[in-house]
Amino acid sequence: MGLNAYLTLAAVLFAIGFFGVVTRRNTVGILLGIELMLNAVNINLVAFARFNADIVGMIFTTFTIPITVAEVALGLAIVILIFRMKRTVVADHLDILKG
Amino acid sequence: MTDPALPALLALLLPACAFVILAVVAPLRRHGRAAAGLSVLFAAGALAAAIGALRLATRSGGFSEWLWAWIPAEAGPLATVGVLADGDSALMLVLVALISFLVQVYSLGYLSDETMPSLGRYYAYQSLFAFSMMGLVLAPNFAQLFICWELVGLCSYLLIGYWYTRPEAARAAVKAFWITKAADVGLLIGIVLLWRQTGTFDFLELLQMADTGAIPLAGLGVITFCIYLGASGKSAQFPFHIWLPDAMEGPTPVSALIHAATMVTAGVYLLTRTVWLFRLTPDVMQLIAWNGAFTALLAAVLACVQTDIKRVLAYSTVSQLGYMMAAIGAGFASAGFLHLLTHGIFKALLFLGAGAVIHAVGTNDIFRMGGLARTMPQTAIAFIVGTVSLAGVPFFAGFFSKEEILGAVLAGGFPGPFGMLLFVAFLTAFYMFRVVFVAFFGAAAAGHGTGDHHVHDAPPSMALPLGILALLSVGIGVLFAFWHPRAEFEELGWLTPTAVVVAFAGILFAYLVYQRRAVSADTLATIFGPIRAAALRRFWIDDIFAFVYRGPMLGLAKLVGWVDRYLVDGILNVLSAWTLTAGDRMRRIQSGRAQDYVYGIALGVLLLLVWVRWPR
Numbered sequence: 163m164g165l166n167a168y169l170t171l172a173a174v175l176f177a178i179g180f181f182g183v184v185t186r187r188n189t190v191g192i193l194l195g196i197e198l199m200l201n202a203v204n205i206n207l208v209a210f211a212r213f214n215a216d217i218v219g220m221i222f223t224t225f226t227i228p229i230t231v232a233e234v235a236l237g238l239a240i241v242i243l244i245f246r247m248k249r250t251v252v253a254d255h256l257d258i259l260k261g
Numbered sequence: 262m263t264d265p266a267l268p269a270l271l272a273l274l275l276p277a278c279a280f281v282i283l284a285v286v287a288p289l290r291r292h293g294r295a296a297a298g299l300s301v302l303f304a305a306g307a308l309a310a311a312i313g314a315l316r317l318a319t320r321s322g323g324f325s326e327w328l329w330a331w332i333p334a335e336a337g338p339l340a341t342v343g344v345l346a347d348g349d350s351a352l353m354l355v356l357v358a359l360i361s362f363l364v365q366v367y368s369l370g371y372l373s374d375e376t377m378p379s380l381g382r383y384y385a386y387q388s389l390f391a392f393s394m395m396g397l398v399l400a401p402n403f404a405q406l407f408i409c410w411e412l413v414g415l416c417s418y419l420l421i422g423y424w425y426t427r428p429e430a431a432r433a434a435v436k437a438f439w440i441t442k443a444a445d446v447g448l449l450i451g452i453v454l455l456w457r458q459t460g461t462f463d464f465l466e467l468l469q470m471a472d473t474g475a476i477p478l479a480g481l482g483v484i485t486f487c488i489y490l491g492a493s494g495k496s497a498q499f500p501f502h503i504w505l506p507d508a509m510e511g512p513t514p515v516s517a518l519i520h521a522a523t524m525v526t527a528g529v530y531l532l533t534r535t536v537w538l539f540r541l542t543p544d545v546m547q548l549i550a551w552n553g554a555f556t557a558l559l560a561a562v563l564a565c566v567q568t569d570i571k572r573v574l575a576y577s578t579v580s581q582l583g584y585m586m587a588a589i590g591a592g593f594a595s596a597g598f599l600h601l602l603t604h605g606i607f608k609a610l611l612f613l614g615a616g617a618v619i620h621a622v623g624t625n626d627i628f629r630m631g632g633l634a635r636t637m638p639q640t641a642i643a644f645i646v647g648t649v650s651l652a653g654v655p656f657f658a659g660f661f662s663k664e665e666i667l668g669a670v671l672a673g674g675f676p677g678p679f680g681m682l683l684f685v686a687f688l689t690a691f692y693m694f695r696v697v698f699v700a701f702f703g704a705a706a707a708g709h710g711t712g713d714h715h716v717h718d719a720p721p722s723m724a725l726p727l728g729i730l731a732l733l734s735v736g737i738g739v740l741f742a743f744w745h746p747r748a749e750f751e752e753l754g755w756l757t758p759t760a761v762v763v764a765f766a767g768i769l770f771a772y773l774v775y776q777r778r779a780v781s782a783d784t785l786a787t788i789f790g791p792i793r794a795a796a797l798r799r800f801w802i803d804d805i806f807a808f809v810y811r812g813p814m815l816g817l818a819k820l821v822g823w824v825d826r827y828l829v830d831g832i833l834n835v836l837s838a839w840t841l842t843a844g845d846r847m848r849r850i851q852s853g854r855a856q857d858y859v860y861g862i863a864l865g866v867l868l869l870l871v872w873v874r875w876p877r
Contacts, residue, residue: 180863184856192856253856261851 168209176202189244189251193237200230265317265346266325269399272310272358273344276391279303283385293380297369300384304362304391311351311358311395318351326401326465340462345401349598353398353530356605357523361391363726364518367613370722371514371620383423383512390416394523398530402462403452406531410448410495413524414441420519421511433507440504440806444494451487455538458484464534471537478541485538485545488531496528498586499556502579503803506563509571513616516571521578521612522605529585529601536594550590550670554678554685557583559800561688565695566796569625570615573696577651578608580685587682588666591673593750600662603737607650607658610730614644617719617727618700630700636716641701643727648697650734652690653764658734661741664760672750683763690767698775 182195204223211219279300283290324347330338393412400406422434470476497505508520557580564576581604588597617640634641650657671679773779
């Protein structure tokens, strides 16, 4: 398989993730979408590292994965806090910044 | 100690100390009697110091100048402050200190009904005035003179408006302030122009330049005219005389001090002080002489129809100031200055006498007085002494100085003004004795002396200043009869008899009209009908001022107001409304929902990509 297949997979995955972020009403679902988008980027990085014989992409990915984990942990903590205060995690209801 | 500047400085600083103490120590000021005591004490000290300065100045014969640098500049100080003590300024200093002290003593009785805080305020103003006026008198240069000039104007405003709850008093204060202020602008322009021409404010330096002919004559006429403008505003010369009669709304002691003896003579004093400058511009001198004589005549006619005792005196002051100005314009400043001094004494006496009458009777209208010579004999004697001094009866203070002025005007080559002034002398005697006969000798009018208002002589604090001033009026007159300063001009033999005859003619006429009623006052009124009607309307001069103010000035103000309100404000209002609407519209973009922002970011990234990759 060539580079294009990997890039296509990554693009599809990114699009699915973006779709999830902008359509899901549940905050947890939005977080999941963000994860998909991040991993699509990871696939890109690894694929380019492989086909260009450049180790840097791999190293970068090993940093991204733990950071993603930390981000999910933080995101879920925020969601739980929001739920405690607002009794809801539906994104449409969280509009206190409305102008 | 032989330097007259030292006691002069002391006299200047004592009232300043009194004012600062009264201004800063509020409890003392609110306790009016204590404030009055302090102020009177300091005024007495100032009087003693002023007399000391005069003795030293006359003994040394020269002058003494103490200067401190005030505004520094590279080539020596730009302006200095200090005292310039010579014969003239020391004499004037004594006059100011004397009248100021006597008026403060007199006010103890006159204002005894006032509340304590307002009495404290009154004495604070009085001390400030004494300081400012002495600073003006002793000023060694135009800069200090102008500052003190404005300060006395301020004090005049504050003291005219002393009873500020009365609308007439508040109006009169504002009128006096604005009219003198308008004239003062001329003085300021004159001083600055003079400085541009000569590079100095200092009197002595300017005098030296004038003597050596170092002052460029081109444009000097404008400068002296501007300075004269300021002097004519302060000294109530036509057409600026209209503020002085209204200033009578202030307490009578204030009228005596500021609007008769000292402040209004500041203009005359200034011209006396700088007459060497005016001699370089004969045109302006002629204007001063003619305008002085005209003012004297105008005010004398106006005084004949007044029924308010204080207004008669006010117009008489204007008229006498005209005399002084005419003498200066004729080139004999010393004659004007002499009349300034004697006039200061007997006019203060007249005002204080009038104050005693008003205090006792409770009205200013002479036709509601009558027969006061019986009920208050001391005051009547004092007032009559003042009146005969003013009328120019021999052996009284005003006689010699007035005759001197008449001689000066004639010797200066002004037969026209001389004729006017001679006629004014007749009118002066007439209107003053009109007051005397109506108020002091006529039958007691209904409405006073009856009921609960008992008419009586003044209390000691008021009678003492009256007595001192009356003695001085007589004393100076007798002194001049035997020894008088040598005139600068040839005295004419026929002048003295003429002046005496004219004065006695005026007195006789007033006697016939108002005492014997040989000539009916009503007949007189019909003979002089049009003049009388015009004089009652003050010759429409106030109306002209009011018209000039109401017409062009208020019209301009309205135009400017309209432009500001509708044009400037309108543009700004439209701009702000647009901004508000735009903000309101833009606000709706902010939905507050995170997902909408994600759309926004995605759209932004897309646009960015398109922009970056767009084929150029």
